[in-house]
Amino acid sequence: MASEVVQLTRRGWGETMRRDVWWLQPLTVFVILSAFLVYATWAAFQNAHYEYGPYLSPFYSPLLFANSPHALIQGSRPSWIPGFIPFTPALLILPLPAGFRLTCYYYRGAYYKAFWADPSSCAVGEPRNSYRGERRFPLILQNVHRYFLYFALVFIVILAHDAYVAMWFPDPATGAMHFGIGVGTLVLTLNVILLGGYTFGCHSLRHFVGGYLDRMSGAPVRKKCYDCVSCLNRGHMRWAWLSLFWVAFTDLYVRLCSMGILHDVRLF
Amino acid sequence: MASETLARDVAGSGARAAARSNQSAGSTARSLTFRIWRGDAAAGHFEDYHTQVSDGMVVLDAVHQIQSESANDLAVRWNCKAGKCGSCSAEINGMPRLMCMTRLNQLDHEKPITVEPMRAFPLMRDLVTDVSSNFRQKKNIRPFTPRPPDAPDGTWRMAQTDVDRVQEFRKCIECFLCQDVCHVLRDHHLHDEFVGPRLLVHAAQLEMHPLDVIDRTGDLKDKHNIGYCNITKCCTKVCPENITITDNAIIPLKERVADKHYDPLHMLLKLFHHKDPGSAES
Numbered sequence: 001m002a003s004e005v006v007q008l009t010r011r012g013w014g015e016t017m018r019r020d021v022w023w024l025q026p027l028t029v030f031v032i033l034s035a036f037l038v039y040a041t042w043a044a045f046q047n048a049h050y051e052y053g054p055y056l057s058p059f060y061s062p063l064l065f066a067n068s069p070h071a072l073i074q075g076s077r078p079s080w081i082p083g084f085i086p087f088t089p090a091l092l093i094l095p096l097p098a099g100f101r102l103t104c105y106y107y108r109g110a111y112y113k114a115f116w117a118d119p120s121s122c123a124v125g126e127p128r129n130s131y132r133g134e135r136r137f138p139l140i141l142q143n144v145h146r147y148f149l150y151f152a153l154v155f156i157v158i159l160a161h162d163a164y165v166a167m168w169f170p171d172p173a174t175g176a177m178h179f180g181i182g183v184g185t186l187v188l189t190l191n192v193i194l195l196g197g198y199t200f201g202c203h204s205l206r207h208f209v210g211g212y213l214d215r216m217s218g219a220p221v222r223k224k225c226y227d228c229v230s231c232l233n234r235g236h237m238r239w240a241w242l243s244l245f246w247v248a249f250t251d252l253y254v255r256l257c258s259m260g261i262l263h264d265v266r267l268f
Numbered sequence: 269m270a271s272e273t274l275a276r277d278v279a280g281s282g283a284r285a286a287a288r289s290n291q292s293a294g295s296t297a298r299s300l301t302f303r304i305w306r307g308d309a310a311a312g313h314f315e316d317y318h319t320q321v322s323d324g325m326v327v328l329d330a331v332h333q334i335q336s337e338s339a340n341d342l343a344v345r346w347n348c349k350a351g352k353c354g355s356c357s358a359e360i361n362g363m364p365r366l367m368c369m370t371r372l373n374q375l376d377h378e379k380p381i382t383v384e385p386m387r388a389f390p391l392m393r394d395l396v397t398d399v400s401s402n403f404r405q406k407k408n409i410r411p412f413t414p415r416p417p418d419a420p421d422g423t424w425r426m427a428q429t430d431v432d433r434v435q436e437f438r439k440c441i442e443c444f445l446c447q448d449v450c451h452v453l454r455d456h457h458l459h460d461e462f463v464g465p466r467l468l469v470h471a472a473q474l475e476m477h478p479l480d481v482i483d484r485t486g487d488l489k490d491k492h493n494i495g496y497c498n499i500t501k502c503c504t505k506v507c508p509e510n511i512t513i514t515d516n517a518i519i520p521l522k523e524r525v526a527d528k529h530y531d532p533l534h535m536l537l538k539l540f541h542h543k544d545p546g547s548a549e550s
Contacts, residue, residue, distance in 0.1 A: 010455060017362030017382050105519050109499035119451045122502035123362055131456040135495030143530035146523075203515070207523035215478045217427030233515065 011125030013117065022121040029114035032241075036248055040098075043251050044090035049258035050251070054166045055184040057251040058191055059090045062158050070165070096151040101244070103145035105203045106236050146204040156199055159192040169266070181267045184253060191243075191250040198239035201232030297322040300377060302330060304342065305384035308393045315339075316380055321372050327383060328356050328367035331395075343394035351508055354443030358395050359384045364445040364506045386448040388457075399444050401459050402466060409463070409471050410487065414479040430478035436516060437473035439509040442466065446503035446513055452496045463492040465503035465513050472517035475524065485528045488521055497522070 016022065043050075043059050050060040056070045063071045065078055066089050077087045101107050112118045119126045134142050166185045168177045199205070210216050210226030217223070232239065256262040300321045303314045317334040328346055335342045347353040349368045356367040361375060361382055375381050389397035418425045446465040452458050463471070471492065475484050488494045503513045511517070527534050 010457075011387075017359065017384065019361050019376050019379070105499055105522075109501050109514075112498050113500060118498060119455065119500065119502075122449050122500065122505055123359070123364060123454070126451060126455045129456075131452065131458070131496070133452065133493075133496035133498055135493060139498075140495065140530075143522075143526045146526065146531065147533075203519045204523060207520060207527075211520050212524060212527060214476055214480070215427070215430045217429045217478075223429065236515075 010129075013125050013127035014120060015125035016121075016123055018121075018123060022124055026114040026117075026120050029110045032244075033111060033114065036244055039248055039252075040094070043255070044088060044094050045086065046255075047088035047090070049255045050090070052184065052254050052257040052264065053170075054168055055182075055188060055254045055257065055264075056162050056165070057254040058159055058162070058188075058195075058247050059094060059251045060088075061155075061162050062093060064089050064092050070162075096148065097155060100145070100148035100152040100199075101240075103142050103148055104240065105145070106240050108142060146208065149199070149202050149204045149208075152199045152202075153205075156192065156196050159188075159195060163189045163192045182264050183267070184257065184264045186267075187250050187253050191246050194239065194243035194246045197232055198236070198243040200229060201234075201236045201239055202229075203233060203236070205229050206233050300330070300372065301380035302334060303380040303382045304331070304334070304339075304395070305382075306339075306342070306394055307391065312391070314382065314384075323373065325372050326368055327358075327360055327365075327370045327372065327375075327381070330372065330381075331367060331383060343392070343396045345396050352441055354441035357386055357443045357445050357448065359386060359448070364448040366443060366445070366508050369508055386444065388448040388450065388454040389444070399447075402442070402444055402447060402464070405459070405463050405467055406470060408487075408491065409467060409474070410482050410484055412474050412477065412480055413482045415481045424479055426478050433516075434473050434476050434478075436511055437469045439511055440466065440469055441509060443508060445506045445508065449502040449506045450497075451500065451502070458493075458496060461493050462496040465497070465518065467492070468494065468497070468521060469511060469513055469517045472521055475521065483528075485521075485525045489525045489529050494518070494521055494525055 014023075040059065043057070050057040051063075051068055051070050056063060060066075061070075064073045065071070065075050067074060067076065071089075081087050113120055117127050118131070132139070134140055163185070166188045167179055167181060169180045169182070170176070171178055206226065206229040209229055210219065210222035213219060213222065216226060253262065257264045297320050299318050302317045302319065304317060305312060306315045307313060317338055319330055319333050319337060321330055321333075326349075328344075328349060331342070331344055332346075335344065344356070344358075344367075346356040346368065348355070351366055351369040354366070357364065358367050359365070359382075360367065360370050364386060367383070372381075383395065385391055385395045385397045386399075389399050389401070392398050414424060417423055444466055446469075447453055450464050452462045453464050468488075471484055471488060474480050474482070475488075497518055499514055499519070501514045503518075504511070504515070507513055
């Protein structure tokens with residue numbers, strides 16, 4: 001018997017035959033990313049309690065236009081910034097790491113599901129009939145990810161320097177700097193390790209260091225780099241979440257120490 | 269005649285599965301309810317079937333058993349029963365899976381086990397869908413075009429390390445589960461505009477091949493519309509061959525497209541370097 005061809009009807013938003021708790025993952029992503037956005041925005045506007053002794057919050061690093069021993073450019077609010085625009089050193093630099101995460105291939109998939117239900121989860125119905133994907137404005141701008149990567153690599157160097165600086169404590173009597181490790185040193189060091197794991201596992205970096213080649217056998221250094229980035233890339237999701245959590249925790253730790261709520265313990 | 273033979277084979281297979289399961293399982297045999305989609309061009313509905321199952325059975329065994337016991341006209345496509353032919357793709361409890369590779373003990377037995385056809389493709393009858401659009405689309409991807417032979421005898425030389433990357437893509441069995449779960453095809457039915465994950469894997473296999481010299485990035489951007497993919501990774505999740513579709517095929521292709529069409533710095537560098545850094549020859 002000849003069969004005619006008929007398309008099954010489209011399912012509505014959230015309709016699925018899945019039995020598992022498919023909504024848990026997008027909901028978790030929604031809650032965690034929203035919480036991070038709220039906290040990071042609040043912290044960026046504070047313009048206070050971002051440093052404590054040798055520690056500098058990663059939200060304010062590199063520190064620009066501030067009166068602080070940590071500042072890369074000493075001073076206060078530059079005159080070229082119009083008065084109606086809110087200013088803190090964090091607001092100057094945070095768009096770059098934020099853009100890196102916003103255009104990250106992993107996060108894109110995660111927030112399209114969690115915030116835009118496009119789709120909410122695999123094999124679950126969508127709320128909208130139309131779909132343009134990343135072919136047109138504004139999502140075509142996601143292709144700028146590689147440029148944010150270049151800045152993110154610079155940030156890793158700066159944060160590594162911050163972790164190094166966090167190992168030098170002033171002697172209260174003489175003022176001379178002595179090597180030491182505090183809990184804050186470990187927090188800042190772990191922060192740069194996790195951010196490094198996330199940044200060096202980036203899909204764009206993987207392409208940049210060798211993925212664009214069809215024959216890597218003739219470029220052994222590139223092949224080695226490609227293998228290393230691929231190794232980190234396999235755990236990109238884990239690095240993404242761990243580094244996100246830890247960068248917020250690092251800011252919170254420095255903030256609480258600076259406010260006198262926490263006492264930083266010197267290990268040696 | 270052919271259909272009678274097929275029906276006899278199917279019935280025989282179901283009976284054998286039942287006998288095998290009864291022999292091997294003995295006291296572990298129990299009754300399960302399967303909610304199977306039945307329908308044709310006119311209309312369709314879910315229908316409940318009860319059958320005895322035992323340890324070790326897969327969904328395809330149960331479907332064959334139902335076919336032999338109570339639904340002789342149930343249409344189901346299958347072939348190897350070993351997860352290698354890609355014929356028995358369906359949606360089991362809402363997730364695209366191969367029926368022959370889904371053991372019953374992996375599934376929730378509290379409620380009837382639902383078995384329905386792939387929703388991304390036009391339905392023919394019951395569990396059988398028309399997947400021919402995939403083969404039509406495949407013809408639109410420019411074929412393998414090797415560079416001139418390396419040796420006078422007309423052969424080429426390739427390093428194993430260069431071949432390893434594309435070997436992963438050759439594991440594809442064309443079950444089209446990735447196409448089925450892709451929301452661009454499943455929910456938006458953009459089959460004519462977007463080639464889908466399976467064919468992007470095929471394109472990656474050609475594009476990254478150490479001998480191939482064709483640049484398909486223009487086609488990928490404008491003709492195959494790789495920009496429709498929004499990286500949900502659902503295709504990777506359902507692949508029975510565990511091909512890392514998104515990370516190893518689609519994203520690298522997106523990056524190659526970005527090199528050629530979206531990266532002004534890369535395009536500027538190309539003006540000063542006649543040798544294209546993105547090509548196989550670099």
